[in-house]
Amino acid sequence: MMIRVVYDEYQTGKVHDYLLxxxxxxxxxxxxxxxxxxxxxxxxxxxxxxxxYHGHDRRRMLKAA
Known part of the structure; x- marks a missing residue:
């Protein structure tokens, strides 16, 4: 996925998310x-x-009763 960034010279560009x-x-x-x-x-x-984060955790697995 590409992410829009602002470089230190205040120019914008897009980079791959793994480079962020x-x-x-x-x-x-x-x-x-x-x-x-x-x-x-x-x-x-x-x-x-x-x-x-104190909200609902979607990734947490619920234990079966």
């Missing part, structure tokens, strides 16, 4: 777009950067 983590770690991008909107790396939460 490397671009973030190398500080090559300042933000990217996801389904719920734009994420500015210095201001918004990104993958694996913490936080706990």
């Amino acid at each position: 983590d490397a671009l973030i770690m190398q500080r090559k991008i300042v933000g990217f777009f996801r389904s719920d909107g734009y994420v500015q790396l210095d201001h918004g939460p990104v993958r694996g950067s913490g936080g706990q």
Whole structure:
């Protein structure tokens, strides 16, 4: 899947999703777009950067009684 990103020169482009983590770690991008909107790396939460989800977990298997 392609993800729209904003590079450090404030130019936009599209990259494959598997490249996103490397671009973030190398500080090559300042933000990217996801389904719920734009994420500015210095201001918004990104993958694996913490936080706990307290809502319904779709992936959790229910134990049979």
